[in-house]
Amino acid sequence: MIEVIDAERCTSCDICVNVCPTNVFDKTDGIPVIARQSDCQTCFLCELYCPEDALYVAPHADAPCPTDVVALRETAALGSYRRAVGWTDETRDLRGIDRSYLLFGH
Amino acid sequence: MTTNGRRAEQRPAPGGSVEFDADVLVIGGGPAGTWAAVSAAARGARVVLADKGFCGTSGATAAAGTGVWYVDPDPALREAAMANREKLGGHLQDRRWMARVLDQTYQDGNRLAAWGYPYPVDDSGKSQRNSLQGPEYMRLMRKRTKQAGVTILDHSPALELLVDDDGAVAGATGVRRQKHDRWTVRAKAVVIATGGCAFLSKTLGSNVLTGDGYLMAAEVGAEFSSMEFSNAYAISPAFGSVTKTLFYGWATFSYEDGSVVPGAASKGGRSAIARALLQGPVYARLDKADDNVQRDMRASQPNFFLPFDRTGIDPFSERFPVTLRLEGTVRGTGGLRIVDDSCATSVPGLYAAGDAATRELICGGFTGGGSHNAAWAMSSGTWAGWGAAVYAGQLGPARQRRLASAGTVAFRNRSSRAFEPAALAEAVQDEVYPYELNYFRHASRLDGALARLDAAWADASAADAADEDNLLRARESAAMLATSRWMYRSALARNESRGMHRRDDYPDQDDRQRHYVTSGGLDEVWTAVRPHADASYAEAAE
Numbered sequence: 001m002i003e004v005i006d007a008e009r010c011t012s013c014d015i016c017v018n019v020c021p022t023n024v025f026d027k028t029d030g031i032p033v034i035a036r037q038s039d040c041q042t043c044f045l046c047e048l049y050c051p052e053d054a055l056y057v058a059p060h061a062d063a064p065c066p067t068d069v070v071a072l073r074e075t076a077a078l079g080s081y082r083r084a085v086g087w088t089d090e091t092r093d094l095r096g097i098d099r100s101y102l103l104f105g106h
Numbered sequence: 107m108t109t110n111g112r113r114a115e116q117r118p119a120p121g122g123s124v125e126f127d128a129d130v131l132v133i134g135g136g137p138a139g140t141w142a143a144v145s146a147a148a149r150g151a152r153v154v155l156a157d158k159g160f161c162g163t164s165g166a167t168a169a170a171g172t173g174v175w176y177v178d179p180d181p182a183l184r185e186a187a188m189a190n191r192e193k194l195g196g197h198l199q200d201r202r203w204m205a206r207v208l209d210q211t212y213q214d215g216n217r218l219a220a221w222g223y224p225y226p227v228d229d230s231g232k233s234q235r236n237s238l239q240g241p242e243y244m245r246l247m248r249k250r251t252k253q254a255g256v257t258i259l260d261h262s263p264a265l266e267l268l269v270d271d272d273g274a275v276a277g278a279t280g281v282r283r284q285k286h287d288r289w290t291v292r293a294k295a296v297v298i299a300t301g302g303c304a305f306l307s308k309t310l311g312s313n314v315l316t317g318d319g320y321l322m323a324a325e326v327g328a329e330f331s332s333m334e335f336s337n338a339y340a341i342s343p344a345f346g347s348v349t350k351t352l353f354y355g356w357a358t359f360s361y362e363d364g365s366v367v368p369g370a371a372s373k374g375g376r377s378a379i380a381r382a383l384l385q386g387p388v389y390a391r392l393d394k395a396d397d398n399v400q401r402d403m404r405a406s407q408p409n410f411f412l413p414f415d416r417t418g419i420d421p422f423s424e425r426f427p428v429t430l431r432l433e434g435t436v437r438g439t440g441g442l443r444i445v446d447d448s449c450a451t452s453v454p455g456l457y458a459a460g461d462a463a464t465r466e467l468i469c470g471g472f473t474g475g476g477s478h479n480a481a482w483a484m485s486s487g488t489w490a491g492w493g494a495a496v497y498a499g500q501l502g503p504a505r506q507r508r509l510a511s512a513g514t515v516a517f518r519n520r521s522s523r524a525f526e527p528a529a530l531a532e533a534v535q536d537e538v539y540p541y542e543l544n545y546f547r548h549a550s551r552l553d554g555a556l557a558r559l560d561a562a563w564a565d566a567s568a569a570d571a572a573d574e575d576n577l578l579r580a581r582e583s584a585a586m587l588a589t590s591r592w593m594y595r596s597a598l599a600r601n602e603s604r605g606m607h608r609r610d611d612y613p614d615q616d617d618r619q620r621h622y623v624t625s626g627g628l629d630e631v632w633t634a635v636r637p638h639a640d641a642s643y644a645e646a647a648e
């Protein structure tokens with residue numbers, strides 16, 4: 001489930017509020033809040049749309065998993081999914097490297 | 107193709123609501139809905155698309171990504187593609203439909219290339235088009251839908267359909283959940299593209315899929331087909347949501363003590379995993395993947411690795427616990443019955459596409475996951491959008507039709523007893539999740555479950571109208587409940603095992619039951635049997 005909005009990175013653009021399919025976030029005057037965490041479906045899509053890599057979705061689907069943002073910043077986790085699908089300037093080339101055609105029919 | 111200049115018109119409306127006049131309303135903005143919208147707009151229709159979430163991220167495809175039944179138009183390849191799953195599907199597929207879906211998917215897949223989808227190129231320089239990355243694909247579909255002049259309403263779940271005096275479908279209403287108001291779209295035709303029903307099991311991207319479109323369609327009298335084939339379960343790490351199953355083809359499954367679960371496999375051995383899970387935890391390790399395969403896996407499905415990378419598990423060398431999450435009709439094949447080539451339902455003005463519609467015509471009773479469902483979403487979307495636009499065109503200029511709301515459960519004040527959506531959703535889950543009820547079916551157990559579900563329906567339909575804050579959840583839980591009843595009633599009507607429908611009391615396939623089970627009804631659920639196309643041709647020839 002969604003666990004972290006990194007206040008240091010977030011620019012309050014509200015994109016995550018808009019794109020989350022299950023309407024987990026609420027707008028505020030500043031940084032959005034995780035208003036309905038239990039509605040989160042752990043789809044990781046908000047991470048892909050956050051331009052600042054300020055969001056972190058823990059992979060645990062059924063229960064919250066409190067995550068320390070300071071420790072998280074030490075890892076490469078923030079923005080890792082966005083980089084992996086090629087949605088950052090530096091990783092653009094990864095958009096076209098799907099090798100599924102070699103794996104189907106196994 | 108860009109905007110045709112004809113947009114749905116926004117009309118003056120009382121405070122707290124917005125209203126539009128359109129030719130075609132598409133409900134749901136996954137692949138089926140966006141292809142339908144683009145197709146209807148191309149036919150000159152003014153189109154509104156309303157999605158519960160955000161068109162572009164919402165639904166199973168956006169989160170998961172899909173293999174696609176995209177096959178080059180080489181007769182031998184096409185023949186092999188059609189023959190491939192016929193046996194698994196219990197020979198309920200229809201060759202004519204398979205051929206048309208292969209044709210349409212080929213065209214739509216190539217249109218995606220023309221629109222800029224970054225298909226990979228293989229070592230021989232060939233563009234490979236049988237896989238789509240979910241976020242990339244659906245971001246592109248949103249863009250094309252907008253460019254086609256379609257009005258998109260995000261975070262706008264539809265709650266009920268509108269009908270005219272003749273019972274033809276004429277629009278829908280819903281809520282704009284971030285604006286806390288209502289929307290109404292008057293339309294000459296409606297396409298239901300709300301996806302399947304996965305019963306809030308947290309299978310990837312599917313918690314928006316609660317069968318809402320089924321409920322709305324049933325309220326105007328639509329019929330369903332193949333609802334017994336609705337017990338698809340998918341493998342995921344026990345703690346996680348990522349039910350991507352292809353890579354489990356390289357897995358070894360084991361018990362707690364490390365010994366191998368006999369017969370367990372992702373394909374052709376999933377029931378062995380379910381049986382083992384009834385006894386205790388089951389573990390997987392993808393130990394059959396060599397270095398090359400591991401590299402290709404990472405490149406192909408970045409989302410598959412999120413649960414592992416974020417918990418420090420190396421899935422290739424370490425065992426991790428797995429579970430099976432119910433995917434209901436999402437990777438099952440049941441849904442609204444299609445009555446003609448334009449994907450019309452049995453109700454005038456109402457069309458169905460994608461997982462909202464039955465996929466029996468190309469999948470029979472076996473899962474459409476892995477390739478067929480994605481092909482069906484594109485093809486049926488394209489046809490339903492076109493069909494709805496043609497129907498709308500034939501209706502002529504907007505007559506002043508008197509419209510009535512068709513919603514029932516959760517809209518009526520009946521008993522001064524509150525509607526409790528969360529409790530109802532859990533009660534349904536208790537009847538549909540357990541492997542001993544739904545994976546391995548038996549008349550006596552189905553009877554018990556149905557008695558409880560029927561009682562829950564009587565309760566829910568006698569409860570009071572849900573208040574604004576609870577209305578969406580109430581309708582979702584009622585839709586899950588209705589779906590479960592068509593599902594189990596149909597399961598009882600098929601006294602054999604076929605496709606994914608497995609009856610412990612009838613373990614074999616019975617040649618005399620090579621037919622379809624139709625179902626419908628809300629207060630009274632009914633089933634009936636329809637012959638398979640081959641049988642009807644045979645009769646006609648006699």
Ligand SMILES: Cc1cc2nc3c(=O)[nH]c(=O)nc-3n(C[C@H](O)[C@H](O)[C@H](O)COP(=O)(O)OP(=O)(O)OC[C@H]3O[C@@H](n4cnc5c(N)ncnc54)[C@H](O)[C@@H]3O)c2cc1C
Binds near residue numbers: 300437476477478480
């Ligand atoms: C993990 C996973 C992997 C899969 N892999 C494959 C694969 O490899 N190959 C394959 O062929 N298929 C696969 N499938 C199946 C495939 O994803 C679906 O068949 C496909 O997404 C169906 O498209 P759709 O547009 O009908 O539904 P969806 O993509 O589910 O979209 C439905 C849309 O309807 C909206 N909606 C729901 N209710 C309402 C309402 N009341 N009002 C307004 N909007 C509403 C939702 O928000 C959503 O946007 C997979 C499914 C899952 C879960």
Ligand code: SF4
Binds near residue numbers: 005010013014050
């Ligand atoms: S998308 Fe990212 S930067 Fe924008 S508001 Fe959300 S968390 Fe902040």
Ligand code: SF4
Binds near residue numbers: 044
């Ligand atoms: S993971 Fe998905 S459901 Fe959860 S907050 Fe992010 S976008 Fe929303």
